[in-house]
Amino acid sequence: MLGVYFHIPFCVKKCFYCDFYSIETEPKDLSLIHTEESYEIDESIANQFLSSLENEIKIRTNDSNKIEVDSIFLGGGTPSLLSPQHIKLLFQYINEYFQVSNSSEITIECNPGTITPEKLEVYKVVGINRLSIGVQSFIPEELKFLQRIHNSEDVFHSFKLAREFGFDNISIDLIFSIPGQKRENLIYSLSKAIELNPEHISAYSLIFEKGTPLYNEMKKGKIKPVDDNIDSELYEIVIDFLTDNGYEQYEVSNFAKNQKYCNHNLKYWHNQEYLAFGPSAHGFYKNIRYKNKRSLKTYINLLKSNTLPIDFEEFQDDKTKLTDTIFLGLRSDGIDFNKLMKNFKLDLRNIIKDEITFYKENDFIYENNDKIILTKNGYKICDSIAVEIITKIDQYFANRNFKLVN
Numbered sequence: 001m002l003g004v005y006f007h008i009p010f011c012v013k014k015c016f017y018c019d020f021y022s023i024e025t026e027p028k029d030l031s032l033i034h035t036e037e038s039y040e041i042d043e044s045i046a047n048q049f050l051s052s053l054e055n056e057i058k059i060r061t062n063d064s065n066k067i068e069v070d071s072i073f074l075g076g077g078t079p080s081l082l083s084p085q086h087i088k089l090l091f092q093y094i095n096e097y098f099q100v101s102n103s104s105e106i107t108i109e110c111n112p113g114t115i116t117p118e119k120l121e122v123y124k125v126v127g128i129n130r131l132s133i134g135v136q137s138f139i140p141e142e143l144k145f146l147q148r149i150h151n152s153e154d155v156f157h158s159f160k161l162a163r164e165f166g167f168d169n170i171s172i173d174l175i176f177s178i179p180g181q182k183r184e185n186l187i188y189s190l191s192k193a194i195e196l197n198p199e200h201i202s203a204y205s206l207i208f209e210k211g212t213p214l215y216n217e218m219k220k221g222k223i224k225p226v227d228d229n230i231d232s233e234l235y236e237i238v239i240d241f242l243t244d245n246g247y248e249q250y251e252v253s254n255f256a257k258n259q260k261y262c263n264h265n266l267k268y269w270h271n272q273e274y275l276a277f278g279p280s281a282h283g284f285y286k287n288i289r290y291k292n293k294r295s296l297k298t299y300i301n302l303l304k305s306n307t308l309p310i311d312f313e314e315f316q317d318d319k320t321k322l323t324d325t326i327f328l329g330l331r332s333d334g335i336d337f338n339k340l341m342k343n344f345k346l347d348l349r350n351i352i353k354d355e356i357t358f359y360k361e362n363d364f365i366y367e368n369n370d371k372i373i374l375t376k377n378g379y380k381i382c383d384s385i386a387v388e389i390i391t392k393i394d395q396y397f398a399n400r401n402f403k404l405v406n
């Protein structure tokens with residue numbers, strides 16, 4: 001079944017390192033941060049955005065009956081800034097244009113401090129059953145460096161509130177390899193995270209994305225990224241700490257307890273199709289990968305004239321699909337030889353048999369049910385393994401002038 005993503009492009013304040021598209025709703029009076037007044041999106045902008053979203057859904061699903069979906073993800077930005085009324089309106093559109101399966105996973109990304117009892121009540125009513133909370137760190141200096149607006153108390157408060165409202169599937173995001181990060185600080189954040197006992201934890205190494213203030217400061221020589229060896233050491237701390245505490249690593253950066261994987265992200269990693277709406281959203285539907293324009297203003301204006309806000313579209317040929325399937329599978333729950341044979345008529349096991357032997361001997365992969373899956377050591381060099389495998393496939397095609405059969 002299809003997944004659906006909505007990009008909600010509002011944040012109270014832009015974080016130093018963030019490359020996601022969002023506009024600030026920062027109050028003029030900074031003392032209002034940490035009060036509910038700071039969390040309101042301008043009513044008229046929110047109304048125009050919601051009505052554009054509806055129009056985009058209508059156009060993109062135009063030729064279909066209600067499409068059946070089993071995962072919905074509200075990401076951003078900070079979707080928890082939407083008012084209860086706007087959340088209700090969004091779900092009214094969702095139910096109008098999609099057939100939402102009863103077993104759907106419905107996630108909303110929330111930032112600590114932006115969740116209120118009124119919002120949680122509405123989340124329950126509309127069927128949201130998974131929260132993803134952007135914690136990043138429990139160390140005040142690190143939060144300050146990242147220019148996050150919240151503190152640890154906000155995290156505990158929001159998490160407790162969500163549990164009180166019966167949310168039993170909560171994910172926490174953490175960031176490591178923050179410049180100057182001490183090992184003990186990372187361990188402290190990890191231990192505070194597991195104290196909350198979330199069902200899921202995502203832990204990402206800080207990326208210096210081009211165009212962000214963080215990247216610009218690095219270019220000026222004011223900030224130095226963490227050295228690669230230390231980054232790898234910190235990553236190992238993350239994996240060891242979380243796996244020792246009952247979290248299964250099921251993707252390079254994702255860990256879950258009791259198989260509470262993020263089903264929506266699994267669709268991406270299994271290279272399945274999904275529809276995406278909102279400024280800067282990326283989708284993959286009917287064999288076409290597309291990206292919407294970033295600017296909210298452009299997005300609204302184009303949709304007012306019933307024009308899709310497309311920035312980029314690309315048809316996925318078989319070769320690209322195969323490469324994506326291998327790359328994404330390797331990062332998550334493995335490369336499935338049977339599926340590759342069934343979908344692409346490709347005997348990958350035979351093509352990379354020498355590599356498989358080498359990776360196994362060096363404890364980078366293991367085999368299970370006709371799949372190769374990365375070990376802890378393998379996850380650390382995931383990208384180089386993927387490149388090696390894809391290069392081998394390219395050579396195979398070049399030698400045989402092979403054409404994929406799909």
Ligand code: SF4
Pocket residue numbers: 010011013014015018019020022076077078111134
């Ligand atoms: S809250 Fe999230 S989306 Fe918003 S600026 Fe910060 S990192 Fe980016």
